Amino acid sequence: MSPFDHLHLEIPTSDKPRLVIIGGGFAGIQLVKSLKNSNYQIVLLDRHNYHTFQPLLYQVATAGLEPDSIAGALRQLFEKHKDFYFRMARVTGIDPEKKCIKTLVGELSYDLLVIANGSKTNYFGDQQMYDRTFPMKQVPQALNLRSHLLQNFEQTVLAKDDEEKDRLTNFVIVGGGPTGVEVAGALGELKKHVLPKDYPDINFDIMKLHLVDAGPRLLAGMSEKSSQKAEKYLKEFDIDVRVKTMLKSYDGRDVVLSDGTQIPAKTVIWAAGVTGNIVDGLPKESLKGGRIAVDSFNKVEGVKDIYALGDIAGMYSEAFPKGHPMVAPVAIQQATNLAKNLKRKSQADWKPFQYKDKGSMATVGRNKAVVDLPKFHFGGLFAWMVWMFVHLMSIVGFRNRLVILTNWIWNYMTYDRGTRLIIRTFLRNKNYKPGDTL
Amino acid sequence: MSPFDHLHLEIPTSDKPRLVIIGGGFAGIQLVKSLKNSNYQIVLLDRHNYHTFQPLLYQVATAGLEPDSIAGALRQLFEKHKDFYFRMARVTGIDPEKKCIKTLVGELSYDLLVIANGSKTNYFGDQQMYDRTFPMKQVPQALNLRSHLLQNFEQTVLAKDDEEKDRLTNFVIVGGGPTGVEVAGALGELKKHVLPKDYPDINFDIMKLHLVDAGPRLLAGMSEKSSQKAEKYLKEFDIDVRVKTMLKSYDGRDVVLSDGTQIPAKTVIWAAGVTGNIVDGLPKESLKGGRIAVDSFNKVEGVKDIYALGDIAGMYSEAFPKGHPMVAPVAIQQATNLAKNLKRKSQADWKPFQYKDKGSMATVGRNKAVVDLPKFHFGGLFAWMVWMFVHLMSIVGFRNRLVILTNWIWNYMTYDRGTRLIIRTFLRNKNYKPGDTL
Numbered sequence: 001m002s003p004f005d006h007l008h009l010e011i012p013t014s015d016k017p018r019l020v021i022i023g024g025g026f027a028g029i030q031l032v033k034s035l036k037n038s039n040y041q042i043v044l045l046d047r048h049n050y051h052t053f054q055p056l057l058y059q060v061a062t063a064g065l066e067p068d069s070i071a072g073a074l075r076q077l078f079e080k081h082k083d084f085y086f087r088m089a090r091v092t093g094i095d096p097e098k099k100c101i102k103t104l105v106g107e108l109s110y111d112l113l114v115i116a117n118g119s120k121t122n123y124f125g126d127q128q129m130y131d132r133t134f135p136m137k138q139v140p141q142a143l144n145l146r147s148h149l150l151q152n153f154e155q156t157v158l159a160k161d162d163e164e165k166d167r168l169t170n171f172v173i174v175g176g177g178p179t180g181v182e183v184a185g186a187l188g189e190l191k192k193h194v195l196p197k198d199y200p201d202i203n204f205d206i207m208k209l210h211l212v213d214a215g216p217r218l219l220a221g222m223s224e225k226s227s228q229k230a231e232k233y234l235k236e237f238d239i240d241v242r243v244k245t246m247l248k249s250y251d252g253r254d255v256v257l258s259d260g261t262q263i264p265a266k267t268v269i270w271a272a273g274v275t276g277n278i279v280d281g282l283p284k285e286s287l288k289g290g291r292i293a294v295d296s297f298n299k300v301e302g303v304k305d306i307y308a309l310g311d312i313a314g315m316y317s318e319a320f321p322k323g324h325p326m327v328a329p330v331a332i333q334q335a336t337n338l339a340k341n342l343k344r345k346s347q348a349d350w351k352p353f354q355y356k357d358k359g360s361m362a363t364v365g366r367n368k369a370v371v372d373l374p375k376f377h378f379g380g381l382f383a384w385m386v387w388m389f390v391h392l393m394s395i396v397g398f399r400n401r402l403v404i405l406t407n408w409i410w411n412y413m414t415y416d417r418g419t420r421l422i423i424r425t426f427l428r429n430k431n432y433k434p435g436d437t438l
Numbered sequence: 439m440s441p442f443d444h445l446h447l448e449i450p451t452s453d454k455p456r457l458v459i460i461g462g463g464f465a466g467i468q469l470v471k472s473l474k475n476s477n478y479q480i481v482l483l484d485r486h487n488y489h490t491f492q493p494l495l496y497q498v499a500t501a502g503l504e505p506d507s508i509a510g511a512l513r514q515l516f517e518k519h520k521d522f523y524f525r526m527a528r529v530t531g532i533d534p535e536k537k538c539i540k541t542l543v544g545e546l547s548y549d550l551l552v553i554a555n556g557s558k559t560n561y562f563g564d565q566q567m568y569d570r571t572f573p574m575k576q577v578p579q580a581l582n583l584r585s586h587l588l589q590n591f592e593q594t595v596l597a598k599d600d601e602e603k604d605r606l607t608n609f610v611i612v613g614g615g616p617t618g619v620e621v622a623g624a625l626g627e628l629k630k631h632v633l634p635k636d637y638p639d640i641n642f643d644i645m646k647l648h649l650v651d652a653g654p655r656l657l658a659g660m661s662e663k664s665s666q667k668a669e670k671y672l673k674e675f676d677i678d679v680r681v682k683t684m685l686k687s688y689d690g691r692d693v694v695l696s697d698g699t700q701i702p703a704k705t706v707i708w709a710a711g712v713t714g715n716i717v718d719g720l721p722k723e724s725l726k727g728g729r730i731a732v733d734s735f736n737k738v739e740g741v742k743d744i745y746a747l748g749d750i751a752g753m754y755s756e757a758f759p760k761g762h763p764m765v766a767p768v769a770i771q772q773a774t775n776l777a778k779n780l781k782r783k784s785q786a787d788w789k790p791f792q793y794k795d796k797g798s799m800a801t802v803g804r805n806k807a808v809v810d811l812p813k814f815h816f817g818g819l820f821a822w823m824v825w826m827f828v829h830l831m832s833i834v835g836f837r838n839r840l841v842i843l844t845n846w847i848w849n850y851m852t853y854d855r856g857t858r859l860i861i862r863t864f865l866r867n868k869n870y871k872p873g874d875t876l
């Protein structure tokens with residue numbers, strides 16, 4: 001007997017063809033928006049009832065923002081759409097023959113299916129790392145990391161010996177892409193400006209931040225110049241940056257790097273890579289390189305009437321031998337392009353997807369960033385303002401601008417807010433063992 | 439081997455006498471504020487790292503506000519105090535002879551001790567109710583209830599039969615004091631204005647709210663007139679109000695009331711009473727009526743150098759045969775009075791505590807409230823504006839006024855925010871069983 005026996009997935013039939021979208025991320029949301037009141041019945045499924053603005057998740061993890069600033073409840077986004085249905089459901093498989101999807105709460109048939117369920121943290125098959133490190137792809141994960149960080153500091157105040165204090169205040173971040181760099185910068189910011197005021201009993205010289213990356217430079221997807229600038233800004237926070245370095249082992253207490261260094265650390269943040277969230281049921285020929293293989297129209301290879309967008313979609317070409325970068329602008333542009341195609345009368349009029357790289361950015365701490373635009377790149381305070389502006393314009397699209405803008409800028413500039421709440425404390429559970437997930 | 443072996447509670451010695459305060463609630467915080475830079479070393483202990491503004495906790499539970507709006511990180515409040523120490527610790531006992539307190543992370547000696555750790559939910563010894571109902575005294579509890587409520591609605595969309603839909607949308611609130619009335623009003627508000635937009639698939643006529651109280655009227659601590667007005671406002675939300683009624687039994691699926699009525703309900707909210715958070719170690723003569731007995735100077739009976747403030751303190755007199763009401767103004771006034779006394783040179787100059795009842799209020803839904811002032815009482819929209827003003831003035835005392843004020847008023851008026859996030863979803867755990875705590 002399934003725990004969900006009393007539930008079923010039932011959508012009223014319509015005279016319009018039913019388009020089912022798996023995933024309320026950037027691609028899924030853009031697709032729904034672009035198909036508003038079109039000639040499709042649209043069903044959006046997501047295992048959460050909200051959309052996560054992932055670029056700012058690291059701020060939730062480092063106690064800079066509360067989840068509600070960066071998450072949007074999916075039901076609220078599409079209140080005014082006709083013949084649109086949102087269902088909170090976890091998809092467990094696809095049946096391309098029967099043209100239906102399977103979820104934990106029942107099956108649903110489709111006329112067209114769009115898979116846009118994104119990517120997940122890639123542990124490269126290492127179970128140790130899966131068990132002991134902190135990922136940062138979801139709101140609950142970011143909150144868990146935040147609780148852990150803050151509790152480490154509370155324990156540092158109470159710690160008896162210096163070795164324990166080191167272990168509690170050493171942080172190892174694995175992965176020098178934008179996520180790793182931004183987390184490192186945010187932690188550097190906390191160490192320099194915020195924590196000494198909160199914890200006058202701790203000498204924060206003992207707090208050490210380490211950022212390691214297996215490749216030859218940080219921010220491999222950006223320009224050399226931005227790479228170098230980012231490394232420079234991180235070193236201004238006393239962050240120990242090691243490229244061409246990997247984690248050899250981690251037992252929950254001590255990290256051993258590939259260069260032999262041993263670092264006592266209770267916190268290892270895993271930002272080392274992502275891989276597609278492959279759903280069961282697609283044939284082998286539809287999968288490639290950890291993603292779902294699509295043609296230049298985002299149509300999935302090897303099956304009928306199924307499309308894939310965003311991180312999950314691998315559109316392989318000479319220009320992009322590994323597929324497009326797994327970033328939000330790709331997801332949004334692919335969704336926009338597919339929506340336009342779906343609204344065209346004839347398949348012959350469809351246009352292939354052409355990625356317009358409008359640039360990329362990464363922030364380092366509170367007031368520095370690196371920005372690559374198609375024609376030039378720059379760094380520093382101005383770059384940070386550009387970064388903040390672009391993100392704000394993206395977020396506030398779905399909330400009242402005045403409130404969130406005021407709220408976010410103020411809090412971001414002053415850190416003066418109550419986001420440093422430890423919701424689940426290590427003291428609640430008298431049976432707590434160090435290392436327990438709280 | 440204790441899980442906290444690597445931790446200890448150590449405060450630098452000072453030439454000033456050490457005053458230890460247990461509890462960062464209204465009383466504890468007011469005492470610290472009033473003793474700023476006085477002739478005491480002050481150590482504040484709390485099992486959480488934040489203060490909860492409890493009067494608005496029901497809004498977190500009903501998805502109206504996020505926790506950070508109503509919780510203040512305790513470290514930030516007292517940054518500028520000298521010889522002040524905050525320690526996150528759970529107190530497990532007191533030793534009045536040795537003049538020290540025991541915590542999960544070590545012992546601490548005191549010269550003066552102030553117990554201000556408040557009250558806890560009172561289940562009147564009923565284990566069934568403890569296991570199966572939702573309390574609302576802490577932020578984690580409010581968030582748990584919120585998750586539960588929202589998931590009930592998601593499940594209602596997916597539910598197969600009508601009986602299940604009823605069970606998911608029936609809510610029974612036990613306790614007709616301000617907490618119960620305010621939760622009922624907030625749920626009524628959701629049913630009328632918010633949920634139908636979010637869940638167009640659900641016919642909210644099936645959603646039934648029940649509020650039961652064992653006594654003869656709601657809001658027993660307020661005037662008869664306010665009682666009647668509150669009942670009237672609740673009935674405008676179609677809330678089934680039953681006084682002189684108790685819960686006879688609840689098995690997690692069906693409620694049976696003392697009048698025989700059976701209500702299928704997955705949600706029972708327990709707001710039926712509170713009792714003091716008694717700490718181990720005080721002699722029998724110090725305890726009375728579920729609280730710590732104190733004289734008119736808030737000094738604990740039967741021990742030396744220990745005081746108690748707020749909900750936990752039972753100051754029994756002819757005027758207050760059951761002690762003072764367990765409300766914030768009492769806690770704040772007692773703390774202010776004790777601080778003044780502690781700063782006086784001679785014990786002979788101490789003044790006894792005199793409670794100034796400035797009135798009480800309870801809100802019912804988004805724009806109605808009942809207010810009792812010493813000389814008169816009123817209800818309706820104006821009362822609600824008074825209610826909101828008073829609460830805002832109390833909160834914003836510890837945050838930037840502009841940000842929180844804007845944020846809170848806007849969100850409260852429009853419900854336009856992302857607080858309807860289900861952080862821990864019933865779909866994450868494939869082994870989930872209905873009734874599992876998520």
